[in-house]
Amino acid sequence: MFQQNPSKPLERKRDWTMPEQRTSKLDGMSKQQREELMTRLQKAQNGLCYVCHEVINPQVHKTDIDHIIALARDGADDEANWALAHEACNRSKGTRDLELQRVLHEFRKHVQKYTAGNTHGKDRDFTLHQALQELQPDRQDVGVVIDGDRIQLSWTEGGLPKTESYAI
Numbered sequence: 001m002f003q004q005n006p007s008k009p010l011e012r013k014r015d016w017t018m019p020e021q022r023t024s025k026l027d028g029m030s031k032q033q034r035e036e037l038m039t040r041l042q043k044a045q046n047g048l049c050y051v052c053h054e055v056i057n058p059q060v061h062k063t064d065i066d067h068i069i070a071l072a073r074d075g076a077d078d079e080a081n082w083a084l085a086h087e088a089c090n091r092s093k094g095t096r097d098l099e100l101q102r103v104l105h106e107f108r109k110h111v112q113k114y115t116a117g118n119t120h121g122k123d124r125d126f127t128l129h130q131a132l133q134e135l136q137p138d139r140q141d142v143g144v145v146i147d148g149d150r151i152q153l154s155w156t157e158g159g160l161p162k163t164e165s166y167a168i
Contacts, residue, residue: 024077037065037079038084040079041079041082041084045083045084049084049085050102051090051093054086062087063084064085064086064087064091065083066083066085066090067081067097067098068081068098068099069097069098069099070097089101149167150165150166150168152165153165
């Protein structure tokens, strides 16, 4: 949609009802360049889908190359930010980043592990804490208390409780 203003040259107005189309270097690749990129990504990913970590067999599976961190979130438009995924894994993410889709996929696997066929056990009450513990077993809980002009941090180190306090 254009608007003519006698004092200014022709301006293009943005139609905010339509999502802004972003172009990627991927869009401009030839078929051969794309196939070479797919081969490099498959090798870098040890032949596994970036999202589900299952084997990608190019003769059998439809695949997509997509940005790990989306362009809309200022992700780089280069090979370091591209990943190979099963078409179904990539398309199921909607507008999410591949990185977030990977975490959600892992979380769903853990929920299914704890709830499949188990309608009466303690595992039925699977918690986010349990999921995070499995996904990041080395992570450490840190307690934070803000009291007036001080912040207090508490954690466990070597099995012993530690606390430090700082002025803010």
